[in-house]
Amino acid sequence: MLPMAQFTCTGCGDCCRGFAREAPEWEPETGPVLRLSSEPGLPLLSWEWQRLRRLAQQRGIAPDVQAFDGVLDEPARRIVVLSYRLAALECPFLEAKPDLEPGPRSTQWGFARGGVCGIYEHRPLACRAYPLVPLRNGIALSLHCPELLDADDARPAELDRVYGDSAASAQAFRAAPNIAVRMLHALEARGAVRIAREAGPLRDAARAWPRVDLCDLSAEHGMETWEELELRARRA
Ligand code: SF4
Ligand code: SF4
Numbered sequence: 001m002l003p004m005a006q007f008t009c010t011g012c013g014d015c016c017r018g019f020a021r022e023a024p025e026w027e028p029e030t031g032p033v034l035r036l037s038s039e040p041g042l043p044l045l046s047w048e049w050q051r052l053r054r055l056a057q058q059r060g061i062a063p064d065v066q067a068f069d070g071v072l073d074e075p076a077r078r079i080v081v082l083s084y085r086l087a088a089l090e091c092p093f094l095e096a097k098p099d100l101e102p103g104p105r106s107t108q109w110g111f112a113r114g115g116v117c118g119i120y121e122h123r124p125l126a127c128r129a130y131p132l133v134p135l136r137n138g139i140a141l142s143l144h145c146p147e148l149l150d151a152d153d154a155r156p157a158e159l160d161r162v163y164g165d166s167a168a169s170a171q172a173f174r175a176a177p178n179i180a181v182r183m184l185h186a187l188e189a190r191g192a193v194r195i196a197r198e199a200g201p202l203r204d205a206a207r208a209w210p211r212v213d214l215c216d217l218s219a220e221h222g223m224e225t226w227e228e229l230e231l232r233a234r235r236a
Helices: 046-059 125-129 159-163 165-189 202-206 214-220 226-235
Strands: 042-045 065-073 078-086 132-135 138-141 211-213
Touching: 042 046, 042 125, 046 065, 046 078, 046 211, 046 214, 046 226, 065 211, 078 165, 078 214, 125 132, 125 165, 132 165, 138 165, 159 165, 165 214, 165 226, 211 214, 214 226
Parallel strands: 078 211
Antiparallel strands: 042 078, 065 078, 132 138
16 A cells, blocks of 8 residues: 555556546536537646647647537527537547656556656646546546555545645636636626527527637637636636
């Protein structure tokens, strides 16, 4: 048994190959939120997708990213997309690192290949939080991180002390829906959108409506840029 005085990531890369197994939950409370995709995968908040899209273009890769949820802007008959899912079991930003030895326990999930994040400084909050998994009602521990499997006190009372930046990122992820909601309210105050409070019969028809990204809408109306929103979300 390992004492869990402080969690240490070995960089085995298992989490980058299996996010679909335990996706964090995010739930903005604003009118009815329409689920647009049932694909599991790495969650990307609107401003995170803006950054990753640019990084992917620079690297010449085309990640399979799908709109995950959105709200209905009824008068304009469009959907304001709030978040996305990177729908790939293995993250396309994970770079092979043949000289990196995988952790001794990483073989049990069949991913003993090591790897390193190619966009480490820009990785999304869900990645920063791992092996903590932010949920609607709290923060869970990963069931798959090999470094937690043998820990005798994997769920210590003091998450901050043991998981450091991961705990702060998990809290920031949980606070992110509030940022999106405030953004929507500010857009409403400017008359840029009117979010349906009742989806009701619109729910099915609306799936075919055109989609606009929350950050694109914000920029269009001279409000916070996606970079500012991203910074705010990380500091939340
Ligand atoms: S699975 Fe755990 S030990 Fe491996 S890279 Fe992810 S957080 Fe680190
Ligand atoms: S963005 Fe980086 S840390 Fe996140 S899943 Fe991809 S490779 Fe891993």
